[in-house]
Amino acid sequence: MSTKMMFIKDVTSVIDSWKVRVIVEEKTQPRASSGGSIQYQRLVLADETGQKVVATIFGSDIGYFKDSFCLYNTYVVSNAKVKRCDPKYDKFNYPYQWTINLKTAHNAETEKCIAQSVLNLQFATFINLKEQIGNDNVVDILAIVVDKKDQRSFTAGEKEYIVKEYAMVNEEKKVVILTLWNAVAESEGNIIDSALDSYPVLRVSNLSVSAHYDGSFGSTPSTAVLLDPAIPEAEELRIWRSSNLKYIVETSSKDHFVHTESSESLPKEEIYSIEDVLKNEKVEKFTVQVNAKIVDLDQKFFYMACGKCYSGINAEHKYEYTCVSCKRSTKAEPREKVHLNIFDQSGSLDVTVFGPQAIKILQMDSVMCMDLCNAKSSPSVNRINETLSSEVFLMKIRKRKRTIGGIDQYVYAVGNLSRIETVSKEKHDKDILDREESISPKNLEDSLLMTNTESKSIFSNIILLKNCTVLVSSSEDVRGI
Numbered sequence: 356m357s358t359k360m361m362f363i364k365d366v367t368s369v370i371d372s373w374k375v376r377v378i379v380e381e382k383t384q385p386r387a388s389s390g391g392s393i394q395y396q397r398l399v400l401a402d403e404t405g406q407k408v409v410a411t412i413f414g415s416d417i418g419y420f421k422d423s424f425c426l427y428n429t430y431v432v433s434n435a436k437v438k439r440c441d442p443k444y445d446k447f448n449y450p451y452q453w454t455i456n457l458k459t460a461h462n463a464e465t466e467k468c469i470a471q472s473v474l475n476l477q478f479a480t481f482i483n484l485k486e487q488i489g490n491d492n493v494v495d496i497l498a499i500v501v502d503k504k505d506q507r508s509f510t511a512g513e514k515e516y517i518v519k520e521y522a523m524v525n526e527e528k529k530v531v532i533l534t535l536w537n538a539v540a541e542s543e544g545n546i547i548d549s550a551l552d553s554y555p556v557l558r559v560s561n562l563s564v565s566a567h568y569d570g571s572f573g574s575t576p577s578t579a580v581l582l583d584p585a586i587p588e589a590e591e592l593r594i595w596r597s598s599n600l601k602y603i604v605e606t607s608s609k610d611h612f613v614h615t616e617s618s619e620s621l622p623k624e625e626i627y628s629i630e631d632v633l634k635n636e637k638v639e640k641f642t643v644q645v646n647a648k649i650v651d652l653d654q655k656f657f658y659m660a661c662g663k664c665y666s667g668i669n670a671e672h673k674y675e676y677t678c679v680s681c682k683r684s685t686k687a688e689p690r691e692k693v694h695l696n697i698f699d700q701s702g703s704l705d706v707t708v709f710g711p712q713a714i715k716i717l718q719m720d721s722v723m724c725m726d727l728c729n730a731k732s733s734p735s736v737n738r739i740n741e742t743l744s745s746e747v748f749l750m751k752i753r754k755r756k757r758t759i760g761g762i763d764q765y766v767y768a769v770g771n772l773s774r775i776e777t778v779s780k781e782k783h784d785k786d787i788l789d790r791e792e793s794i795s796p797k798n799l800e801d802s803l804l805m806t807n808t809e810s811k812s813i814f815s816n817i818i819l820l821k822n823c824t825v826l827v828s829s830s831e832d833v834r835g836i
Contacts, residue, residue, distance in 0.1 A: 357435065363406040366437055372458075374433040377402050378469040379424050381560055383579040384542035385417050397577065398424055398455070399560075400432070405473045409444075409577075410435060410453040427585055428489070429468040433460035446493075461718060471586060478588065479562075481529040484570035493575060495560040497588055499522035499596055500547055501607040502529070506540070519544040520613040523557075523572075526595050528602065530611050532571040534560065535578070543580035550582055554603055556592050558584045566711050566720055630701035632754060642751045644775070645697040646742050647716070649736045650705075656717055657724040660690040665709070672725065689721035695769075697750065700734055706752060706767040715772060716743070749773045 366373050381399035396417050414421055424430065436454040444452075453459070479487070479494035487494070502522035509516055519540040520535045535544045547557065561577040564570065583589065596603060611782050613788040627641040635641075658667050666680035667800060670687040678685050691713035695706050714720055717739070751770040756763055 362404055363400075363402045363408050364404070366451065368437045368439060368451060370437070372434065372627055374431055376429060376430050376431050376464060376467065376469065377408075378471070378473065379426050379583075380474050381579045382424060382426055383577075384546060386538040386542035387403070387536070397419075397579065399579075400453075401469070401474055403469055403473060405475060406449060407447040407452065408449055408453055409440070409447070410455050412455045419457060420455065420461075422480075423463075424455075429464040431460075431462045431464055435459045441746045453720065456746070476559075476586065476588065479564075479572075481523075481525060481527045481531045483742060484531060484564060487564040488566050488570060490564060491528060493561045493563055495558065496523065496533075496562060496572060497532075497556070497584075497592060498525045498533075498557050499556055499592065500552050501554060501603055502609075502611055503548070503551060504543070504612045517541060519547075519737050520612060521547060522607075524603065524606055525592065531605060532561070532568045532611065533573075534567070535574045539574040539576070539578045543574070543578060546580050546582055553606070553615070554596060556583050556596065557581065558586070558589065566714060569711060590833055598630075622784070626749075628701040629699050629704055630695070632752065633702060633704060639754050640756065640770075641701065643697070643750050643752060645699050645748055645750060646746070646750055647695045647697045648740050649693070649743070650692045652736055653726045654692075654694055655724065656691065656693050657689040657721040657728070658692050659687045661685045662688040665690055673748060676752050681698070689725045691717065691719075691721045691724065693717060697748075704767055706750070706769050707739065708769040708772070712769055712772050717775070744772055748776045 358372050361373050361375055362424045363375055363377070366375060377400040379398060380401050381397070383397045385394050385396045387393070394414055394417060395414045398412070399407055401407045432455075436456060436459075437451050438454070439450055440452040442450070450829055456755075477499040478493065481498075500521050502525050503730055506521040506593060508517050509518075517540045518538050519535045521535075522530050522535050524530050543559075547555070558581040559572070560579045561575050562572040565573045567573075583593075625642065626644050627635075629645065632641045633644060659670055659672065660667050661678040661681060661683075662685045663678060663683045664681040666678055668674075668676070668678075668687050670676065672687060672689065674687040676685065677683070691708075691710055691714055693708050693713045695708055695716065696703055697706055698704075708716060719722070743800050753768050753770055755768070757766055758764070769807070
């Protein structure tokens with residue numbers, strides 16, 4: 356008696372014999388697990404109804420299926436191993452995952468092929484990317500690779516991270532950075548590297564959206580890269596590439612891996628000295644050209660905030676509540692925050708930097724700050740300060756007066772900042788010497804009286820390795836699979 360054809364929804368862990376006609380939507384390159392001891396390959400299969408399931412091949416079985424499960428081809432699959440998955444990984448509203456092994460029957464279907472339209476492929480736009488920052492949903496993109504940055508590695512919390520970055524563009528003519536992490540960087544990144552010179556069209560699936568570069572994409576453990584996919588949308592992009600080759604070549608020659616905007620992007624305004632900022636009580640907004648350093652060694656570089664208006668709250672991550680400030684239903688989310696001491700030849704003052712501007716200083720986002728804080732690492736700010744010591748910044752500062760315990764104090768927040776110069780160590784040492792000689796004891800006393808006196812956190816701060824950019828778009832990126 357032949358086995359009856361079923362749909363994915365009908366297949367459970369208690370059914371002994373079944374078969375399903377499926378189309379292959381995704382197929383990652385083989386990669387190592389986070390511990391490095393297991394090789395695995397991930398598939399996404401869909402049936403005629405559009406229902407999808409994650410299927411995984413492990414170890415030596417990967418080689419056996421090397422020429423099977425070709426993308427967008429249809430197969431009849433029988434008797435894969437079925438088990439319940441962790442609810443947090445149930446992205447297709449189907450509580451099971453499949454393991455494909457040597458006992459799994461799979462026959463290529465040539466007569467009753469499933470149409471690609473059931474996959475309902477949708478691709479994120481680049482223009483409105485900022486609107487998606489902070490959204491937990493993963494997205495897919497279809498784009499052309501125009502540039503890459505050399506692979507980097509760094510160590511944080513006793514774990515080594517591997518990072519690859521690529522500049523991507525599509526018909527919107529907006530360049531967006533794609534960051535691949537760890538096993539994904541090594542497996543899927545190698546696919547991109549092999550075809551980089553031909554400006555390949557890529558479909559990259561299961562990406563998170565990060566605040567880095569004022570909006571970028573980051574890999575998750577489920578990210579898959581497909582080179583020149585055989586789908587109508589990719590064919591349209593290839594036609595656009597042929598018609599816009601000059602633009603693509605010109606775009607590929609530019610440096611897209613700069614985390615801060617140039618000083619030219621800021622309005623040409625009067626540059627104030629720190630002394631001017633401290634003494635002037637009629638102006639509340641200033642543009643200054645300064646050096647910076649971290650002197651508060653116990654800050655954790657993030658705080659929990661309303662996901663809508665960023666008002667602070669003492670709550671766990673993802674705690675659902677109604678914000679007392681904006682009156683909207685929201686969740687507690689981490690937001691970047693760093694206390695800096697800025698200075699020029701006339702004096703110094705303490706400022707607070709939030710959000711994307713803080714990322715420019717830390718080169719980390721709030722999620723990684725939170726993860727490292729929770730991991731109770733033993734970091735130091737020495738390396739951050741070592742990098743800051745050779746930088747000159749243009750900063751827009753807002754000065755506000757507040758009363759604490761009946762005493763008026765000034766607080767300073769940075770609205771925008773731009774790295775405008777990288778100075779040599781010799782020039783930096785000379786500037787420090789000149790500054791020490793020019794600042795009078797009276798100026799130092801005035802500066803200390805007007806600094807921000809917010810209480811310090813009990814948590815340790817984070818490591819930033821010199822010349823190593825740390826990008827995180829989601830906590831999954833840090834943990835791996």
